[in-house]
Amino acid sequence: xxxxxxxxxxxxxxxxxxxxxxxxxxxxxxxxxxxxxxxxxxxxxxxxxxxxxxxxxxxxxxxxxxxxxxxxxxxxxxxxxxxxxxxxxxxxxxxxxxxxxxxxxxxxxxxxxxxxxxxxxxxxxxxxxxxxxxxxxxxxxxxxxxxxxxxxxxxxxxxxxxxxxxxxxxxxxxxxxxxxxxxxxxxxxxxxxxxxxxxxxxxxxxxxxxxxxxxxxxxxxxxxxxxxxxxxxxxxxxxxxxxxxxxxxxxxxxxxxxxxxxxxxxxxxxxxxxxxxxxxxxxxxxxxxxxxxxxxxxxxxxxxxxxxxxxxxxxxxxxxxxxxxxxxxxxxxxxxxxxxxxxxxxxxxxxxxxxxxxxxxx
Numbered sequence: 140x141x142x143x144x145x146x147x148x149x150x151x152x153x154x155x156x157x158x159x160x161x162x163x164x165x166x167x168x169x170x171x172x173x174x175x176x177x178x179x180x181x182x183x184x185x186x187x188x189x190x191x192x193x194x195x196x197x198x199x200x201x202x203x204x205x206x207x208x209x210x211x212x213x214x215x216x217x218x219x220x221x222x223x224x225x226x227x228x229x230x231x232x233x234x235x236x237x238x239x240x241x242x243x244x245x246x247x248x249x250x251x252x253x254x255x256x257x258x259x260x261x262x263x264x265x266x267x268x269x270x271x272x273x274x275x276x277x278x279x280x281x282x283x284x285x286x287x288x289x290x291x292x293x294x295x296x297x298x299x300x301x302x303x304x305x306x307x308x309x310x311x312x313x314x315x316x317x318x319x320x321x322x323x324x325x326x327x328x329x330x331x332x333x334x335x336x337x338x339x340x341x342x343x344x345x346x347x348x349x350x351x352x353x354x355x356x357x358x359x360x361x362x363x364x365x366x367x368x369x370x371x372x373x374x375x376x377x378x379x380x381x382x383x384x385x386x387x388x389x390x391x392x393x394x395x396x397x398x399x400x401x402x403x404x405x406x407x408x409x410x411x412x413x414x415x416x417x418x419x420x421x422x423x424x425x426x427x428x429x430x431x432x433x434x435x436x437x438x439x440x441x442x443x444x445x446x447x448x449x450x451x452x453x454x455x456x457x458x459x460x461x462x463x464x465x466x467x468x469x470x471x472x473x474x475x476x477x478x479x480x481x482x483x484x485x486x487x488x489x490x491x492x493x494x495x496x497x498x499x500x501x
Contacts, residue, residue, distance in 0.1 A: 142217060143199060146171040149184050150194030153266060153351070155249060156207045156242075157194040159343035163211055166334060166378045167218055177274040208238065208443075211339065221378035223336045225386040229458045230330060232450055233388065236401060237329065238340025239447055243440050244405045245341070248312040249348035249355075250294035255305065256354040260287060263352070299432040307430040311404070312355060316363045318396035319345075323365040325393045327372065333381035338373055346370050395465070402468035409444035410472060416441045417479050442481045448473045 146164065148171050150157030157173070164171045174180065176193060184195040188205045196204040204210045215222055225231045254260050267290075268282035275282055294300075300308060319341070322329060329337040349355040350370045359367050388394060408425050415423035415436045425432045451459070451473035463470040 158347035241340035
């Protein structure tokens with residue numbers, strides 16, 4: 140299947156997942172047009188795909204692509220000469236694991252820093268009122284009030300942010316930032332000398348939120364300058380220039396602090412969410428470094444966790460042993476069979492893949 144001459148990417152230039160997809164398309168040198176959504180376009184795209192999220196990509200003949208993870212997987216099949224997937228099965232699994240971590244673990248601190256800090260919230264509510272809500276027939280100050288309160292309700296209050304959890308949410312960013320700094324002081328990309336899916340998976344939050352929003356950007360510049368440089372580097376990367384450079388991972392090595400966070404925080408979090416889904420609950424409790432969160436169940440994250448387990452279980456025994464030698468928590472969390480598959484919705488895609496099942500936007 141050929142690519143369209145220019146992909147039409149419907150999203151926003153402050154959007155977590157739009158930034159992730161844009162960086163990937165730029166790296167692949169796939170021409171695209173960013174169509175800045177307003178509420179009307181958002182609804183139109185949602186009707187076309189069956190899911191309210193961004194970005195959405197127009198394909199051929201009324202077909203659409205949705206979900207950046209699945210869009211990237213689809214485009215990888217069409218543009219394999221500049222693949223972001225490591226050939227070595229262990230490294231390929233780690234790249235996929237780190238994409239899941241970047242998408243699903245860093246989402247909460249990214250939205251927290253944007254909407255809990257007054258200067259960030261003022262800036263972003265202004266931009267969304269002037270951009271996304273530009274077609275809403277209300278005075279500007281009312282559009283801004285609506286967006287500010289909507290975002291704080293959904294991405295702070297309903298996502299488990301309270302006075303007693305706020306510092307721990309901040310720490311999720313700071314701990315990941317420190318771990319990434321350890322890696323990127325030694326090498327230009329997460330898994331070595333060339334970009335992989337791991338880089339693009341971590342890029343959504345690190346670029347459009349932590350690099351661009353005032354409060355986390357100030358922290359990044361002073362605390363993790365190598366991460367700051369990596370963000371700019373990846374935006375300007377052309378994957379064809381890295382085809383012959385290695386992807387490597389030394390055991391144990393600089394990636395250990397990052398993978399420790401994945402094993403000790405992210406995987407138990409995903410496991411607790413899936414267990415709640417199986418029990419038919421709408422909320423679940425998760426404890427992070429002694430701080431108890433009460434969080435909404437997310438079916439999409441349940442599906443991602445199940446898919447990750449199936450990928451781990453499909454690895455050769457030698458690859459599983461290689462991972463478990465240094466990170467035994469991986470085997471504990473991922474060796475459990477998928478007994479109750481979480482079905483995903485499929486609608487109008489040229490790939491057999493689900494769209495997201497939550498309104499994970501902006």
